[in-house]
Amino acid sequence: MSKYAPQTGGNKPKQKISGLQSAKERFVKWLNGDFDSAVHIMETDETPYSNRKEIKESVAGIKSDLSSRDDVKRLIERERKSYYRLYSVVAIISAVLLIGVLLFVISYLPRYGKENPETTAVVARYITKGVEETGAVNVVAGMILDYRAFDTLGESHVLFTALVCVMILLRMDKKNRRTQFEDYYTTDLMQFHDISKESIMRCVGMILIPSIFLYGIYVLLNGQNGPGGGFSGGAVMGGGLIIFASAFGFGVTDRFFTRRLSNVITFVSLAFYSFAKGYVFFTGANGLDNHIPKGTPGAILSGGMILPLDIAVGLVVACTMFGFYSLFRRGNIGGD
Amino acid sequence: MDFITNFPLFTIVLSLFSGVLCMMLSGKNARRYTIIYECLLIVLVSCVLWYTWTTNSAFTYVMGEFPAPWGNEIRAGVLEAAIALLFLIVMLCSILAGTHFLLDDIDESKLNLYFTLINLMTAALMAMTWTNDIFTGYVFLEILTLTSCGILIVREIGRTTLAAVRYMILNLMGSGLFLLGVVLLYDVTGNLLMVPMRGRIAVLSQDPNNMMVITMAVGIITIGLSIKSGLFPFHYWMPDTYGWATPASGSILSSLVSKCYIFLLIKIYYRVVGIELFETMPIRYLLLALGMCGIVFGSVSAMRANNINRMVAFSSAAQIGYIYMGIGIGGTAGFTAAIFHIMAHSVTKSQLFLTTPRLADVSGGSLKFSALQGSAIRDKNAGVFFLVGALSMIGIPIFAGFSSKLLFGMAAVENGYTSMIVSVMVVLAISSLLNALYFIRTTIRVYSSSDQTDRHRIRHRAAYNVPMLILTGANLALGLASWVFADLIERGLSMFM
Numbered sequence: 074m075s076k077y078a079p080q081t082g083g084n085k086p087k088q089k090i091s092g093l094q095s096a097k098e099r100f101v102k103w104l105n106g107d108f109d110s111a112v113h114i115m116e117t118d119e120t121p122y123s124n125r126k127e128i129k130e131s132v133a134g135i136k137s138d139l140s141s142r143d144d145v146k147r148l149i150e151r152e153r154k155s156y157y158r159l160y161s162v163v164a165i166i167s168a169v170l171l172i173g174v175l176l177f178v179i180s181y182l183p184r185y186g187k188e189n190p191e192t193t194a195v196v197a198r199y200i201t202k203g204v205e206e207t208g209a210v211n212v213v214a215g216m217i218l219d220y221r222a223f224d225t226l227g228e229s230h231v232l233f234t235a236l237v238c239v240m241i242l243l244r245m246d247k248k249n250r251r252t253q254f255e256d257y258y259t260t261d262l263m264q265f266h267d268i269s270k271e272s273i274m275r276c277v278g279m280i281l282i283p284s285i286f287l288y289g290i291y292v293l294l295n296g297q298n299g300p301g302g303g304f305s306g307g308a309v310m311g312g313g314l315i316i317f318a319s320a321f322g323f324g325v326t327d328r329f330f331t332r333r334l335s336n337v338i339t340f341v342s343l344a345f346y347s348f349a350k351g352y353v354f355f356t357g358a359n360g361l362d363n364h365i366p367k368g369t370p371g372a373i374l375s376g377g378m379i380l381p382l383d384i385a386v387g388l389v390v391a392c393t394m395f396g397f398y399s400l401f402r403r404g405n406i407g408g409d
Numbered sequence: 410m411d412f413i414t415n416f417p418l419f420t421i422v423l424s425l426f427s428g429v430l431c432m433m434l435s436g437k438n439a440r441r442y443t444i445i446y447e448c449l450l451i452v453l454v455s456c457v458l459w460y461t462w463t464t465n466s467a468f469t470y471v472m473g474e475f476p477a478p479w480g481n482e483i484r485a486g487v488l489e490a491a492i493a494l495l496f497l498i499v500m501l502c503s504i505l506a507g508t509h510f511l512l513d514d515i516d517e518s519k520l521n522l523y524f525t526l527i528n529l530m531t532a533a534l535m536a537m538t539w540t541n542d543i544f545t546g547y548v549f550l551e552i553l554t555l556t557s558c559g560i561l562i563v564r565e566i567g568r569t570t571l572a573a574v575r576y577m578i579l580n581l582m583g584s585g586l587f588l589l590g591v592v593l594l595y596d597v598t599g600n601l602l603m604v605p606m607r608g609r610i611a612v613l614s615q616d617p618n619n620m621m622v623i624t625m626a627v628g629i630i631t632i633g634l635s636i637k638s639g640l641f642p643f644h645y646w647m648p649d650t651y652g653w654a655t656p657a658s659g660s661i662l663s664s665l666v667s668k669c670y671i672f673l674l675i676k677i678y679y680r681v682v683g684i685e686l687f688e689t690m691p692i693r694y695l696l697l698a699l700g701m702c703g704i705v706f707g708s709v710s711a712m713r714a715n716n717i718n719r720m721v722a723f724s725s726a727a728q729i730g731y732i733y734m735g736i737g738i739g740g741t742a743g744f745t746a747a748i749f750h751i752m753a754h755s756v757t758k759s760q761l762f763l764t765t766p767r768l769a770d771v772s773g774g775s776l777k778f779s780a781l782q783g784s785a786i787r788d789k790n791a792g793v794f795f796l797v798g799a800l801s802m803i804g805i806p807i808f809a810g811f812s813s814k815l816l817f818g819m820a821a822v823e824n825g826y827t828s829m830i831v832s833v834m835v836v837l838a839i840s841s842l843l844n845a846l847y848f849i850r851t852t853i854r855v856y857s858s859s860d861q862t863d864r865h866r867i868r869h870r871a872a873y874n875v876p877m878l879i880l881t882g883a884n885l886a887l888g889l890a891s892w893v894f895a896d897l898i899e900r901g902l903s904m905f906m
Contacts, residue, residue: 103712104850175589178625181618182596191609192599195478206475223472223481227536227548230425234529234552237432237522238559242570244519336433343429351422355415357474 208367209297209376218302218379226350229303229386233343236393245404278320285313289391296383297376303386310387311394318395323403326395332407335392342385349378413460414468416453417485417539420493424450424532428525436520440508443524447501450531454497458490462897467904469541478605484541488748488901491894492672493538495752496665498883499759500531502876503664506763507657509873514564514655523563527661530556534665537673543591543681544601546673550587554580554637557666560658561650572649579636579646583670586633593626594681603680614686627682628692634674635696638667640733641703644726648710651725651762652718652776659718660762663725664755671732671751675744678736679905688739697737697829701836703730708843716776717768720847721761724802727840728754735817738833742820745898749816752894753801753809753887760880761798767791767873768855778851783859785852792855794877799848801884804841809884812891814841 183189190197199216207215217225293306318326356363368375396406427446431439461467467486474480504511504527515523529552536549558580562573595601597619598609613619636643651659678687687693707727714720728750735747765776771787772780785792801808814837821833887894 104854174625178593178622181622182593189599191612192597195599198479219473220475220480221544223483224542224545224548226422226425227533227545227552230428230529230532231548231551231555233429234526234555234559237525237529238555238562241519241522241526241559241563340429340433344426347422347426347429351418353474354418354422354472357480358415358418358471363474 204370207376207379208370209379210370211297211299211302213300214296214302214379214383215376218382219377222350222353226346229346229389230343232390232393233339236339236396239397239400240406243400243404244406274320278316282313282317282320285316286310289313289387293383293387294373294380297379298371298373303383304390306383307387307390308394310391314391314395315398318398323399327407330395330407332405335396335407338388338392342388346382346385349382353378411460413456414470414485416457417470417483417535418472420450420453420535421483421532421539424528424535428528428532431521431525431528434521436517436524439521439524440504443527444501444504446528447497447504447531450535451494451497451501454490454494457485458487458494461485461487461490461904465900477602478600481545482541482602483536483539483545485539486901486904487897488904489538491897491901492748492751493535495755496534496538496669497531498879499664499755500527500534500661502880503657503660503759503763505876506873507655507660509870510656510766516565519563523560526556526559526563530560530661530666534669537669540673540676541604541680542602543594543606543677546677547584547588547591550584550637550670550673553666553669554584557662560661561654563658564653564655566653568649568653572646572653576646576650579643583633583635583637586629586636588633590626590628590630590633593622593629597622597626603676606681607683610681610686611683623682623686624690624692627677627687627690630677631674631692631696634670635699635733638670638674639726639729640696641699641706641726641730644703644707644723644729647726648714648719648722651722652716656763656766659722660759663722663762664759667725667729668732668751668755671729672748675736675748676905679744679902684744684906693737693739695737696733700730700732700734700737701832703727704734704836704840705730705843708840708847712843712847715778717765717778717781717851718762718776720851721758721765724844724847725754725758727844728758728802731813731817731840734833734836735820738817738820738824738829740820740824741899741902742816742823744902745895746813746816746820748898748902749887749891749895750813753813753884756809756880756883756887757798757801760794760877760884761802763877763880764791764795764798768795778854781851781855782857783855785855786858790874790877794881795855796852797881797884799852801888803845803848807885807888809887809891812888816891816895 183192199212199220203212203215203220204210207219209215209219289306289310289312291306292301292309293303296302296306314326314330353363353365355361365377367377370376374380399406423446427442431442434442467484467489469477469482469484471477472481472483511520511523533549533552533556537546537553540546540549554577558573558577561576562569591601594606594610597613598606600606600609610623614623639647647663651663653659654662678684682690704727707723707725707730711720711723711727714723732747732750732754735743735745735750737743738746767788768781768784768791769776771791772782772784775781785795797808801810804810804814818834818837821830825833
């Protein structure tokens with residue numbers, strides 16, 4: 074067993090409070106910080122290393138040492154044993170309670186579809202005046218990208234935030250560039266799963282991928298006129314990229330889809346989004362004319378800012394989808 | 410309409426842009442840019458505070474060309490501006506003082522991603538402070554949830570990942586409950602903006618059936634946000650989250666993120682439910698009870714901890730309990746005390762979380778009490794800053810902690826009936842005693858001499874001392890001129906109406 078392996082309890086001298094100890098002894102122990110009865114209560118096991126340097130070393134050690142996996146398993150098992158029963162009982166009780174409360178509340182809600190002029194006033198305005206005010210036939214697109222554009226501005230950044238978090242977790246850096254996981258992919262997977270022999274995948278991909286991309290672009294560009302828009306069109310295109318990469322290998326996609334390109338696309342799209350909407354908010358709030366033509370409803374160039382915003386969102390979504398796939402597969406977003 | 414009214418919009422949109430921009434910069438440049446940008450934001454928000462203070466009124470700002478019930482809106486009053494300013498100052502101080510540890514904890518190639526998250530978090534904090542629309546609150550609450558997990562896992566040791574998973578599960582549960590509550594309110598009122606919603610709720614509350622739905626919705630929202638901010642039964646994620654994160658993140662998570670949720674909750678009580686209606690709901694007494702339990706149990710857990718970071722983190726649980734107790738006491742005085750404590754605790758806790766790793770650094774890197782003996786003598790500056798934080802936590806006069814305890818007591822006397830006054834006073838006394846016990850024990854330990862010679866000299870760089878002095882100054886200002894801040898909060902609360 075490696076010296077870096079986490080200790081799994083038992084070998085740590087634990088202070089026991091017995092009746093034999095006098096109050097004074099216990100007080101002295103508390104004063105010295107020897108006694109900690111809060112460990113093993115829901116939070117993680119008390120650390121064998123409370124030292125910053127030791128932690129760094131141990132992380133490096135655990136990564137190089139596969140034998141520590143058993144210890145991790147044992148640690149998890151021990152945690153499960155002591156709290157599994159209590160947790161499951163409490164969880165079931167609270168879940169049942171929550172379900173009961175929510176069902177109870179639902180019975181008091183206004184009936185679905187029942188006309189109530191007071192509560193549907195806002196929606197009615199979207200439906201009756203939406204096309205005229207936003208220039209988009211698709212009222213939903215008009216609502217999310219024009220009436221309530223601020224929420225959507227936040228929502229598109231939620232996706233970006235998620236991408237950044239996944240990048241922090243999974244992207245290979247100098248610290249973990251050559252780990253056992255990377256070796257696993259470069260050797261084992263390639264041997265047993267040679268992509269160049271995937272003829273079915275390639276044949277189907279040849280036919281499917283162009284049509285998927287065309288469909289994605291169609292959905293993306295028609296967000297203002299029909300169901301679709303940035304999020305759905307981008308998701309379709311991202312899916313196309315993923316199929317492309319799994320059929321032909323990352324070697325092919327890396328030729329055009331590099332990390333740099335992905336960063337630039339994300340940056341330009343989101344910056345454009347922020348500033349375009351910032352401009353509209355600014356002019357709208359100050360009572361200025363924003364000089365953005367609404368266009369004829371139904372035409373491709375209609376709905377004011379909706380089309381360019383949809384394109385921006387779509388590109389970000391496509392990059393993010395493919396980025397997730399690529400990060401999970403091999404710890405990088407694209408070729409360097 | 411004055412130009413200053415545009416500033417809240419700028420703080421949000423520019424922060425979102427800065428987040429994306431930092432991804433393109435190198436780590437060092439991203440850090441420089443973020444620091445300069447935060448300074449700019451402080452100037453912008455100070456202007457808003459000055460404007461709302463001199464005109465003595467709040468303004469709403471239409472986001473786009475569609476006015477209130479159809480489009481989004483943000484709103485700025487004295488209180489929002491003051492809270493936003495406080496958040497920004499603490500954020501800047503945490504980044505500046507935590508830089509030394511950041512470079513140590515984070516891989517260089519990921520430093521720019523850290524500042525991306527910091528900027529997105531700033532955007533979320535700003536948006537949640539300014540928002541006048543309950544759904545905008547939810548959207549930016551999501552960003553805050555994700556970024557807070559991100560700045561936790563960025564220190565790539567196994568423990569932060571484990572802590573982040575637990576933190577994220579609880580946080581998502583909170584978000585889900587919040588969303589359920591919003592959906593219920595939207596279903597009965599048909600509005601998402603706060604003011605029209607309150608108008609509808611005032612009408613609907615006459616009918617007991619609708620009142621039931623409203624009470625449940627507010628209850629679910631309250632539970633969701635109290636999970637996220639760490640109220641008593643949900644406070645066990647705190648020690649791992651705050652204790653293992655890199656110091657800058659620990660300070661930001663404990664003093665900004667959890668406070669932002671509470672501020673949103675207070676805003677919902679005032680601007681969506683209406684404070685008169687809220688006072689009649691039983692939720693208030695639940696919050697009072699849970700807050701009191703949190704104070705006592707948090708302090709007891711802090712006493713039992715043998716690691717200084719865990720102790721400080723558990724004392725956070727107690728302080729969150731104070732804030733909810735203020736909400737439970739109710740009335741303008743109770744809410745004033747709660748918001749004052751948000752300010753006092755943000756300033757104090759960030760200071761404590763930024764000094765403990767420094768003390769550990771001169772003690773061979775250990776955070777255990779036994780190793781910390783004499784660490785304040787080895788690193789005098791950090792020792793003094795820790796002392797200030799500890800004294801403020803105990804509630805020694807001239808520090809912020811004292812003023813907030815005084816305000817809580819006064820609020821109880823003003824608003825409560827006898828049993829409430831007695832219980833609040835008893836809890837305050839017990840908690841002060843417990844706080845004093847464990848903080849004085851720690852202070853004596855870090856100041857008593859030891860034979861330890863591990864004292865690799867730390868250069869007392871201005872980058873650490875200046876932000877800590879700013880936090881100390883803010884602490885003293887809150888303590889010495891508490892009536893100014895209490896007056897400001899009261900004025901802000903009256904603008905909420």
